[in-house]
Amino acid sequence: MKYGFFDDGAREYVITRPDTPAPWANYLGSPEYGALISNNAGGYSFAKSGANGRLLRYVFNNFDQPGRYMYIRDNESKDFWSASWQPVGKSLDEYRSECRHGTAYTRMLADYAGIHSEALYYVPLNKSYEVWNLTVRNDSGKARKLTVTGYAEFTNNSNYEQDQVNLQYSLFIGRTYFDKNRVVQQVHGNLADIEKDKPVDNKIVTERFLGLAGNPVSSYCGDKEEFLGRYHTYANPAGVERGDLGNGLSYNENSCGAVSTVIELQPGEEKSIAFIVGMKYSDEAEKIIAGYDDVRKTCEAELSELKEWWHGKFENFQVKTPSAEFNTMINTWNAYNCFMTFIWSRAASFIYCGLRNGYGYRDTVQDIQGVIHLAPEMAVEKIRFMLSAQVDNGGGLPLVKFTHNAGHEDTPDDASYVKETGHPAYRADDALWLFPTVFKYVSETGNLAFIDEVIPFANKDSGTVYEHLKRAINFSMERLGPHGLPAGLYADWNDCLRLGKNGESSFVAFQYYYAMTVIKHFAEYKKDSEYIAFIDRKQAEFGKLLNDLCWNEDRFIRGFTEAGETIGKRDDPEANMWLNPQSWSVISGFASKEQAEKALGSVRKQLNTEYGAVLMDPPYHAHAFEGALAVIYNAGVKENSGIFSQSQGWIILAEALSGHGNAAFTYFLENAPSAQNDKAEVRVLEPYCYGQFTEGKASPHFGRSHVHWLTGTASTVMVGCVEGILGMRPDFGGLRIAPSVPSDWKEFSMEKTFRGKKLKISVENPNGKESGFTEFYVNGEKLSDNYVPESKLTATTEIRLIM
Numbered sequence: 077m078k079y080g081f082f083d084d085g086a087r088e089y090v091i092t093r094p095d096t097p098a099p100w101a102n103y104l105g106s107p108e109y110g111a112l113i114s115n116n117a118g119g120y121s122f123a124k125s126g127a128n129g130r131l132l133r134y135v136f137n138n139f140d141q142p143g144r145y146m147y148i149r150d151n152e153s154k155d156f157w158s159a160s161w162q163p164v165g166k167s168l169d170e171y172r173s174e175c176r177h178g179t180a181y182t183r184m185l186a187d188y189a190g191i192h193s194e195a196l197y198y199v200p201l202n203k204s205y206e207v208w209n210l211t212v213r214n215d216s217g218k219a220r221k222l223t224v225t226g227y228a229e230f231t232n233n234s235n236y237e238q239d240q241v242n243l244q245y246s247l248f249i250g251r252t253y254f255d256k257n258r259v260v261q262q263v264h265g266n267l268a269d270i271e272k273d274k275p276v277d278n279k280i281v282t283e284r285f286l287g288l289a290g291n292p293v294s295s296y297c298g299d300k301e302e303f304l305g306r307y308h309t310y311a312n313p314a315g316v317e318r319g320d321l322g323n324g325l326s327y328n329e330n331s332c333g334a335v336s337t338v339i340e341l342q343p344g345e346e347k348s349i350a351f352i353v354g355m356k357y358s359d360e361a362e363k364i365i366a367g368y369d370d371v372r373k374t375c376e377a378e379l380s381e382l383k384e385w386w387h388g389k390f391e392n393f394q395v396k397t398p399s400a401e402f403n404t405m406i407n408t409w410n411a412y413n414c415f416m417t418f419i420w421s422r423a424a425s426f427i428y429c430g431l432r433n434g435y436g437y438r439d440t441v442q443d444i445q446g447v448i449h450l451a452p453e454m455a456v457e458k459i460r461f462m463l464s465a466q467v468d469n470g471g472g473l474p475l476v477k478f479t480h481n482a483g484h485e486d487t488p489d490d491a492s493y494v495k496e497t498g499h500p501a502y503r504a505d506d507a508l509w510l511f512p513t514v515f516k517y518v519s520e521t522g523n524l525a526f527i528d529e530v531i532p533f534a535n536k537d538s539g540t541v542y543e544h545l546k547r548a549i550n551f552s553m554e555r556l557g558p559h560g561l562p563a564g565l566y567a568d569w570n571d572c573l574r575l576g577k578n579g580e581s582s583f584v585a586f587q588y589y590y591a592m593t594v595i596k597h598f599a600e601y602k603k604d605s606e607y608i609a610f611i612d613r614k615q616a617e618f619g620k621l622l623n624d625l626c627w628n629e630d631r632f633i634r635g636f637t638e639a640g641e642t643i644g645k646r647d648d649p650e651a652n653m654w655l656n657p658q659s660w661s662v663i664s665g666f667a668s669k670e671q672a673e674k675a676l677g678s679v680r681k682q683l684n685t686e687y688g689a690v691l692m693d694p695p696y697h698a699h700a701f702e703g704a705l706a707v708i709y710n711a712g713v714k715e716n717s718g719i720f721s722q723s724q725g726w727i728i729l730a731e732a733l734s735g736h737g738n739a740a741f742t743y744f745l746e747n748a749p750s751a752q753n754d755k756a757e758v759r760v761l762e763p764y765c766y767g768q769f770t771e772g773k774a775s776p777h778f779g780r781s782h783v784h785w786l787t788g789t790a791s792t793v794m795v796g797c798v799e800g801i802l803g804m805r806p807d808f809g810g811l812r813i814a815p816s817v818p819s820d821w822k823e824f825s826m827e828k829t830f831r832g833k834k835l836k837i838s839v840e841n842p843n844g845k846e847s848g849f850t851e852f853y854v855n856g857e858k859l860s861d862n863y864v865p866e867s868k869l870t871a872t873t874e875i876r877l878i879m
């Protein structure tokens with residue numbers, strides 16, 4: 077079953093049936109002002125922080141309410157509906173709707189009772205307020221008189237928990253007033269006459285507003301209870317029913333911003349207005365609203381600006397392949413998803429309720445990888461930031477606070493850090509993610525000077541990027557377990573594996589092995605031959621150990637427990653086969669050809685399903701060791717044998733690096749949201765963004781996906797596709813092009829911005845190969861290697877590869 081389609085030309089996903097199996101969401105805004113909106117206008121907004129800057133309320137685990145509602149009432153028939161299908165929810169036999177989620181804007185088109193409406197929601201670029209632009213057109217044959225009402229449900233306190241939980245306090249600090257064209261809500265309005273720089277108990281007056289531009293206000297309401305009316309719901313607010321909001325205000329209890337306006341339309345005539353919402357003092361709100369006098373023109377210009385910004389980023393890498401599902405993900409939706417995880421980390425969605433006030437170290441360092449090829453200048457800013465959250469012992473801070481103050485932070489070694497963040501100890505993998513990320517950035521840009529840039533450590537001291545990387549190596553080297561593999565510490569990538577100081581992780585071992593390979597590139601640049609010799613020796617010793625300890629006939633084991641028991645052996649009753657050690661044995665460059673073939677074959681045989689490979693198998697149930705936290709989840713779910721989508725990116729990459737284009741693409745397709753567009757009743761989640769996991773074959777809901785948008789999947793799959801399948805593999809000196817594609821792709825092309833130059837790459841595959849090349853041309857010159865050295869790049873570089 078499907079509920080919509082991809083409009084690739086417009087870079088929009090178009091929902092044609094509003095009764096989607098879950099709220100299908102989009103993001104608006106930036107960290108200055110963030111907002112989520114569903115296809116039925118549900119969602120919330122916050123200024124700067126989801127935890128402490130919440131201004132529009134959303135009730136989680138509920139019916140996608142409240143939202144940014146715009147009601148339309150026919151004053152003759154007294155019938156009313158909403159510009160989004162919900163909350164009024166007219167019969168779909170009479171109400172036609174289309175929701176178009178685009179890049180940081182959402183448009184909702186509706187036709188009902190001869191009135192066409194178009195609601196455009198967005199946060200203007202670099203602004204910190206939101207606009208709900210509504211255009212109504214009279215498509216009926218007679219003159220119409222409409223009352224249009226905008227409704228925003230303010231939180232009573234900017235702190236999400238205070239608003240939702242501490243009601244004995246937060247219900248008694250708010251009030252609203254009306255001024256010209258806006259309802260203004262004051263939180264702690266009683267402090268209005270106290271100077272703002274003299275907070276009382278850290279509190280000052282905060283103001284939020286909902287204002288109207290483009291038409292005069294006919295009535296207003298600032299009190300939620302009064303707006304809805306007793307025992308009414310968002311579907312039939314009393315004020316909307318009456319066509320007059322009654323001009324009531326709030327003092328205590330729940331505030332809202334609601335204003336109505338009357339619009340008269342001759343047949344064929346249309347009118348555009350805008351409701352504007354923000355957290356600003358009223359004088360500033362007045363200026364903002366005044367900027368929308370010419371509503372249509374201003375909103376159109378702002379929308380174009382948004383599109384230009386976003387599409388401009390995407391233009392840096394575009395593909396045309398025979399697979400529409402692949403194209404739409406790489407060109408728009410996976411790219412957009414990568415920016416969302418890059419920007420929002422795991423802070424705010426309909427599942428992440430906005431409370432998390434920081435970046436997970438590993439999450440963000442991985443998220444960066446998804447945007448390096450599209451926006452290296454944004455990536456490097458965040459790399460700097462994450463390096464400044466590395467402790468001087470080389471480990472990463474498990475949680476980097478949004479208020480991070482480099483050089484002055486406590487660490488997991490301090491009780492204060494543990495108390496504040498809830499993270500009791502270092503994790504084994506955090507800083508090791510820096511190796512692929514920093515390497516990819518320097519390789520993409522050729523910005524070798526970055527290696528010498530001095531960046532502070534989180535707690536004290538500073539060092540060059542090279543020094544930061546060396547310390548990350550040391551961190552692992554100094555924390556080896558009894559067998560000599562990296563200790564599992566509080567967790568490795570898998571939050572549900574508590575291997576401890578005396579347990580050991582093969583996944584981290586592969587990361588560590590890979591890190592040693594990567595640091596040698598940096599050491600070569602630094603002409604640090606002594607260090608290279610040292611790492612060479614260490615890596616050889618370590619490789620031997622890794623092989624002896626972890627290879628088990630046709631698979632790599634997952635590690636050792638604190639008690640020295642092996643996890644992930646062939647003959648274990650549960651969890652005898654794990655996905656990540658197999659993919660990472662290849663990605664790290666460790667596995668021999670024979671091991672790679674066997675390990676990847678075992679994954680296909682035991683772990684793969686029609687929706688992707690499960691994280692491990694069989695699920696934990698009766699044989700979980702102490703520390704195998706996955707057992708707390710239902711079998712087939714999350715880390716307990718769910719299809720953990722993030723890991724799908726690594727298996728795509730591993731297969732591609734092994735030259736298995738068909739297998740790599742199969743893994744892509746199995747879990748690609750776009751490929752499940754007509755299976756919405758199974759997938760449930762949006763068909764245009766990734767989710768954290770899909771329920772595995774052990775679940776009765778096999779194929780259902782969860783935890784939309786904010787998942788490391790966005791970046792791992794992007795890397796798996798761009799670096800793996802499409803074979804874009806830059807290094808310090810240039811770009812290797814080594815596609816690993818389905819054998820039935822006869823040809824495809826790519827356009828890539830690379831170090832300020834435009835590359836136009838065409839690939840021909842006349843003999844149905846999966847990888848490899850026979851001929852390679854750069855600007856017509858035949859080269860013997862499929863590698864473009866930087867010196868051969870011209871403003872527009874034409875590249876032709878024949879497989």
Ligand code: GLC
Nearest residue numbers: 436438439569570571572715
């Ligand atoms: C979640 C966490 C991530 C972790 C993964 C596997 O996605 O955000 O940090 O690596 O689960 O446990």
